[in-house]
Amino acid sequence: MSLLTDNIKRYAKLRGLSLQSVAERAGLSKNIIYKWTRADSSPSKASVKAIADALNVTYEDLTGEKTENKPTTIDxxxxxxxxxxxxxxxxxxxxxxxxxxxxxxxxxx
Incomplete structure (x- = not known):
């Protein structure tokens, strides 16, 4: 399993949701997350973002990516x-x- 699917499962479990219900809340097919566990299938960034929104977490929470917070400059x-x-x-x-x-x-x- 990948870090992504492990994180999706973890957050879904914390919220008392099945992977199918998470996928449906995200507007995706109900078995898509199971397909991502196979090596020959990978999600688009938009799909991961939709799953993150459905779980009320950030994209980075699911992917493990780190983003740099750059200071905002104001004129x-x-x-x-x-x-x-x-x-x-x-x-x-x-x-x-x-x-x-x-x-x-x-x-x-």
Missing amino acids: VKAAIEDEHTLMTFDGKPIPPEDLEIMKRLLRGE
Whole structure:
């Protein structure tokens, strides 16, 4: 058995589901997971993603792949000029007068 099918079985068991019901929840044929255990059959990435969604886990949880979390870069100058950018602190909106001061500081005024 492969790591993928072992992980699918493990998560299905934790959720009290059969492999057939997991496949059906994912919109796949009910015996597809059993077919993947054979060496001559391998799933598509879309099928694995559908199984992951049906089990409420990530694609990486099933495949064992590691993904690097790359930091998101933000163009601060563009963001402060965009009227649709929400500026908050600790989940609360920044008062308009404080926001204007912050924008001026970020612009270097």
